[in-house]
Amino acid sequence: MHALVGENGAGKSTLMKILYGMQKPDEGTIAVDGEQVTFSSPADAIARGIGMVHQHFMLADNFTVLENVVLGSEKLHGIGGGARRKIKEISDRYGLNVRPDALVENLGVADRQRVEILKVLYRGAKTLILDEPTAVLVPQEVDALFENLRELKSEGLAVIFISHKLGEVLSVADDITVIRRGTTVGTAVPAETTPRQLAELMVGSELPTPETSESTVTDRPVIEVRDLIVVDKGTIQLSNQTPAGMLMSEVERGAVKLAVDNVSFTIHAGEVLGIAGVEGNGQTELIEALIGLQSADFGTIALEGEEITPWPTRKRREHGVGYIPEDRHRHGLLLEAPLWENRILGHVTEKPNSKGKRGFWLDPKGAQEDTRRIVEAYDVRTPGIDVTAASLSGGNQQKLIVGREMTHKPRFLIAAHPTRGVDVGAQAQIWDQIREARREGLAVLLISADLDELIGLSDTLRVIYNGRLVADADPATITPEELGSAMTGAATGHLEHIESGEDDA
Amino acid sequence: MKKFDKERLLLAVAGPVIALVAAIALTSVVLLASGRNPFEPYALMLEQASFSDVQVLIVNQASMYYIAALAVALGFRMNLFNIGVDGQYRLGAMMTAAVGANVSLPSFLQIPLLLLVAMLTGAFWAGIAGVLKVTRGVSEVVATIMLNAIATSLIGWLMLSDNLGVQVGNNNTTGVMKESGWFPGIDLGADVGEIYGLVFLAVLLGILYWAVLNRTRFGFDLRATGESESAAAASGVDAKRMVLISMLISGGVAGMSGLPLLLGEVHTYSLSFPAGLGFTAIGIALLGRNNPGGIAFAALLWAFLDKASPALDYATPVAYEKEIATIMQGLIVFAVVISYEAVRQWGLRRQQRQVGAELAAAAADNNSTQKEVAAR
Numbered sequence: 020m021h022a023l024v025g026e027n028g029a030g031k032s033t034l035m036k037i038l039y040g041m042q043k044p045d046e047g048t049i050a051v052d053g054e055q056v057t058f059s060s061p062a063d064a065i066a067r068g069i070g071m072v073h074q075h076f077m078l079a080d081n082f083t084v085l086e087n088v089v090l091g092s093e094k095l096h097g098i099g100g101g102a103r104r105k106i107k108e109i110s111d112r113y114g115l116n117v118r119p120d121a122l123v124e125n126l127g128v129a130d131r132q133r134v135e136i137l138k139v140l141y142r143g144a145k146t147l148i149l150d151e152p153t154a155v156l157v158p159q160e161v162d163a164l165f166e167n168l169r170e171l172k173s174e175g176l177a178v179i180f181i182s183h184k185l186g187e188v189l190s191v192a193d194d195i196t197v198i199r200r201g202t203t204v205g206t207a208v209p210a211e212t213t214p215r216q217l218a219e220l221m222v223g224s225e226l227p228t229p230e231t232s233e234s235t236v237t238d239r240p241v242i243e244v245r246d247l248i249v250v251d252k253g254t255i256q257l258s259n260q261t262p263a264g265m266l267m268s269e270v271e272r273g274a275v276k277l278a279v280d281n282v283s284f285t286i287h288a289g290e291v292l293g294i295a296g297v298e299g300n301g302q303t304e305l306i307e308a309l310i311g312l313q314s315a316d317f318g319t320i321a322l323e324g325e326e327i328t329p330w331p332t333r334k335r336r337e338h339g340v341g342y343i344p345e346d347r348h349r350h351g352l353l354l355e356a357p358l359w360e361n362r363i364l365g366h367v368t369e370k371p372n373s374k375g376k377r378g379f380w381l382d383p384k385g386a387q388e389d390t391r392r393i394v395e396a397y398d399v400r401t402p403g404i405d406v407t408a409a410s411l412s413g414g415n416q417q418k419l420i421v422g423r424e425m426t427h428k429p430r431f432l433i434a435a436h437p438t439r440g441v442d443v444g445a446q447a448q449i450w451d452q453i454r455e456a457r458r459e460g461l462a463v464l465l466i467s468a469d470l471d472e473l474i475g476l477s478d479t480l481r482v483i484y485n486g487r488l489v490a491d492a493d494p495a496t497i498t499p500e501e502l503g504s505a506m507t508g509a510a511t512g513h514l515e516h517i518e519s520g521e522d523d524a
Numbered sequence: 525m526k527k528f529d530k531e532r533l534l535l536a537v538a539g540p541v542i543a544l545v546a547a548i549a550l551t552s553v554v555l556l557a558s559g560r561n562p563f564e565p566y567a568l569m570l571e572q573a574s575f576s577d578v579q580v581l582i583v584n585q586a587s588m589y590y591i592a593a594l595a596v597a598l599g600f601r602m603n604l605f606n607i608g609v610d611g612q613y614r615l616g617a618m619m620t621a622a623v624g625a626n627v628s629l630p631s632f633l634q635i636p637l638l639l640l641v642a643m644l645t646g647a648f649w650a651g652i653a654g655v656l657k658v659t660r661g662v663s664e665v666v667a668t669i670m671l672n673a674i675a676t677s678l679i680g681w682l683m684l685s686d687n688l689g690v691q692v693g694n695n696n697t698t699g700v701m702k703e704s705g706w707f708p709g710i711d712l713g714a715d716v717g718e719i720y721g722l723v724f725l726a727v728l729l730g731i732l733y734w735a736v737l738n739r740t741r742f743g744f745d746l747r748a749t750g751e752s753e754s755a756a757a758a759s760g761v762d763a764k765r766m767v768l769i770s771m772l773i774s775g776g777v778a779g780m781s782g783l784p785l786l787l788g789e790v791h792t793y794s795l796s797f798p799a800g801l802g803f804t805a806i807g808i809a810l811l812g813r814n815n816p817g818g819i820a821f822a823a824l825l826w827a828f829l830d831k832a833s834p835a836l837d838y839a840t841p842v843a844y845e846k847e848i849a850t851i852m853q854g855l856i857v858f859a860v861v862i863s864y865e866a867v868r869q870w871g872l873r874r875q876q877r878q879v880g881a882e883l884a885a886a887a888a889d890n891n892s893t894q895k896e897v898a899a900r
Contacts, residue, residue: 310758311760312757312758331760331762332757332758332759332760332761332762333759333760333761333762334760335760336759336760337760342758344758349752349754349755349758350754350755350757350758351755351758352752352755353748353751353752353755354751354752355751355872356747356748356751360744363744364748364755364759365758365759365760366759367741367744367745367759367760368741373741377741378741379740379741379742380739380740380741381738381739381740381741381743381744383738383739400883401879401883402878402879402882402883405532406875406879407872407875409872409875409876410872410875410876410878410879410880411879412883
C-alpha cells in the first residue's frame with residue numbers, strides 16, 4: 020500500500036489522472052509489471068489492471084448495486100446470474116459486505132464507497148487508486164475502510180492511496196511519497212516517520228516572511244463567532260426542510276459529520292487571526308458560513324455587536340465584510356467579463372459602481388475609472404481594463420481581487436490563501452496591504468496553507484482539525500514545524516515553543 | 525461611451541457571418557442534390573424583398589419575433605431556458621383578446637389595460653415554472669414544456685362557447701375586441717399595407733432590455749449569475765430570487781409578443797392565431813447572440829425568409845418549393861450554435877495570447893521578477 024501525500028494543488032490529482040489515462044504526460048514513462056505502457060484513455064488503464072475510485076462517487080442512484088457494477092462492462096460476466104455470483108465472490112473474498120440487489124440511493128456514503136471499490140475489482144483491477152477516500156467518512160467508517168484495504172493488500176493487490184491527512188497515511192501505508200509543487204520532495208517509511216517530519220516535508224521551508232513589527236490589536240471586538248456548527252451536507256440524506264430540532268438530534272447521535280464543530284472565536288479591530296490546518300478540515304465551510312454562502316446550522320456570528328447570522332451575503336458585504344476567496348475562479352471572478360465588470364462584482368450596490376437608491380443604476384464610468392486606479396495602485400499587469408479576467412495570470416487576478424476588496428474599506432476581511440499562486444513581488448505587496456489595513460483597525464481572518472505566511476502575519480494563531488479549533492499558539496515564538504504537528508491532530512491545547520524543539524503538548 | 529473596439533466587433537460579427545455563409549452554402553448543396561439551380565431561389569427571394577408590400581409584412585412579422593426573442597434572450601443571459609415562451613405568448617394573446625372584447629374603456633385606458641393583461645398572463649404562466657424551480661428544484665426546461673401543452677388545453681377549454689368563446693362560422697374566437705383597444709398603425713396606402721403601431725413597442729422593449737441589462741444593478745446580477753453562478757452567489761446575488769424574477773419578466777415580455785398582430789390587425793383570438801412563435805424565437809435569440817441589435821437583425825432575417833419564400837412556389841419559368849426557406853432556417857440554427865462556440869473559444873485564446881505578449885514586452889523592459897513563488 021503506497022500513499023501519496025501533498026497539499027492541495029501539489030500535483031497529486033494530476034499524477035493520478037495520468038496514471039489512469041485521463042491525461043497524457045508531456046515527458047516520462049509509466050511501467051506496469053516492468054513493461055512500459057502508454058495510456059490514451061481510462062479504458063487502456065483498466066485493461067492493464069489499473070482502477071480508480073474517485074473522490075466523488077460515480078454511481079447511478081436509481082440503479083441497484085448489481086446494475087451499477089455491470090454498467091459499462093456487461094460483456095465480462097453478463098448482467099444476470101453470472102454477474103451476481105461474481106459480485107458475491109468478490110464481496111466475500113475481500114469482506115466488502117455488499118448486497119447486489121440494494122438500491123444505491125438507499126446506501127450510506129461508506130457503502131457507496133465499497134460499491135465503487137467492488138466496481139473496480141469487478142473489472143479485474145490489480146492496482147487500485149483511491150483519491151482521498153476518507154474525506155467523506157466519519158472515523159468509524161475510516162477504520163472499516165482501512166480494514167478492507169488491508170484485506171485487499173493481503174490478497175496481493177496494490178493500493179495507491181491519496182490523502183493529506185497524515186495520521187491516516189502513517190497508520191495504513193507501507194510506503195509514502197511526498198510531493199510538493201509537482202515534484203517528489205521525499206519518500207518515507209511510516210514506521211520510522213513521525214507526523215511532524217511528514218508535515219515538514221509536505222509544507223517545506225518557505226520564503227522568509229516579513230514579520231509584523233508592532234502589535235495593533237485593540238480591545239474592540241469586530242467579529243464574534245459563538246459555537247458555530249456547520250453540518251457537512253455531503254453526509255446527510257435529509258432535505259433542506261429538515262426541522263432544526265431533528266437536525267440537532269442527528270448531530271447529537273453523531274449520525275452526521277460536522278464540517279465546522281463548535282467553533283468560537285473573536286477577532287478585534289487591528290487583529291489578524293490566522294487559522295492553520297491541513298486542507299479539508301472545515302476551513303471552506305467556516306469561510307462560507309462567515310460570508311453567508313452556507314447558513315450556519317447552529318451558533319451565532321456577530322459583526323461589531325450586531326448579530327448577522329441570518330443576513331444574506333449581500334447585506335454582509337454591504338456592511339463591510341470583505342472576501343478574498345480561496346478559489347478565485349469559482350468565487351472571485353467572472354472570467355469572461357472585462358476587468359471593470361469584475362471590479363463591480365461583489366460591490367454592485369456600492370459607490371463608485373452604482374448610484375441611485377440602493378444602487379439601482381449601474382455606473383460604468385465610475386467603475387471603469389476606479390478600475391484604472393486599482394490597476395495602477397495594485398500593479399495589476401494588464402494592457403487595459405477591457406480585457407477579460409481570464410487573460411490575466413493568476414497573480415494579477417489576485418491583485419485585482421485584493422484591490423477591489425481593500426477599496427471598499429472592509430471592517431472584517433476574510434482572506435483565504437491571499438497569496439496563493441502569486442509571484443514573489445506581489446506576495447510582499449499583498450502582505451503590506453493587509454498589514455496597512457490592520458493598522459487602521461481592520462480585523463482579518465487569515466486562512467493559509469503557507470505556514471510562514473500565517474506565522475508572519477497573524478497576531479493570534481489557531482489550529483483547525485476535523486472542524487474543531489484544537490490548538491492555539493503564539494506566532495511570536497512558534498515554528499512552522501511545531502504548527503505542522505498540531506495540524507495533524509497530534510498536539511492540542513496551547514502550543515508552547517520549547518527551545519530544544521521537543522513538543523508533546 | 526467606450527471607445528470603438530475593432531477587435532471585439534470583428535469577433536461579434538464573425539460568428540453570425542460564418543453561420544450564415546455556411547447555412548447558405550449547405551442550402552445550395554441541398555438544391556444541387558435535388559437537381560435544381562443552386563442560386564436562383566436567393567435571387568428570387570431578394571427580388572421579393574424589394575417590394576414595399578412584402579417589406580411591410582416583414583417588418584410586422586419581425587416585430588413579433590423580436591419581442592418573443594427578447595423574452596427568450598433574457599432567460600439565456602442567466603442560463604435559464606424558457607422554452608415556454610410559446611405557451612406564454614398564446615395564453616397572453618388569448619386573455620388580452622377576451623378582456624378586449626368584454627371590457628370597454630376609453631382608448632387611453634383600454635390599451636394600457638390590455639398591455640397589462642398580456643404581461644401579467646405571461647408572467648403568471650412563466651411564474652409557475654419559476655416557483656417550481658425555486659421551491660422544488662424542477663428544471664425550468666421540463667416545466668415550461670409541460671406548461672406549453674397545458675396552455676394549449678387551457679386555451680381550448682376557455683374558448684368553448686360556455687366560457688369565453690364566441691362561435692364565428694366554423695371558427696372558435698374570443699369575439700371581436702372593442703375598437704378602443706385597437707392600436708392604430710401607419711397606413712402606407714391601399715396596395716402597400718399598414719405597419720403595426722406596436723412595432724414601436726418592440727423597439728421600446730429592445731431599448732429597455734439593453735438598459736436594464738447593462739445599466740442597472742439587477743442586470744449586472746443577472747448577467748453575473750449567467751456567467752458564473754458560484755461567483756455571483758459569493759458576490760451576494762440571491763440565486764433563487766433572481767430565477768423567479770427573471771422568469772416573471774421573461775414571461776411578461778413573452779405574453780406581449782402577440783399584441784402587434786392582435787391589436788393591429790386581427791382584433792380577435794381564434795384557433796387560426798399563429799402558433800409556434802415562441803419556438804422560432806429561440807432560434808432568433810441564438811442567432812442574435814442575446815444582443816438587442818443582433819436579435820433585431822435576426823428577427824428581420826427570419827421574417828424575410830418567411831415572407832419572401834411563398835413567391836418561390838409561383839416563380840416562372842421554374843417554380844421552387846418555398847420550404848427551401850425552412851431548410852435554411854434550420855441550417856442557420858445548426859450553424860449558429862457551432863460557429864459561436866468556435867469563435868468564442870478562439871477569441872478567448874487569442875486574447876490570452878495577446879495579453880501575454882504585451883506583458884512580456886513590458887516585462888522585457890524592466891526585467892523584473894515574474895517568477896512565480898512555485899519556482900523557488
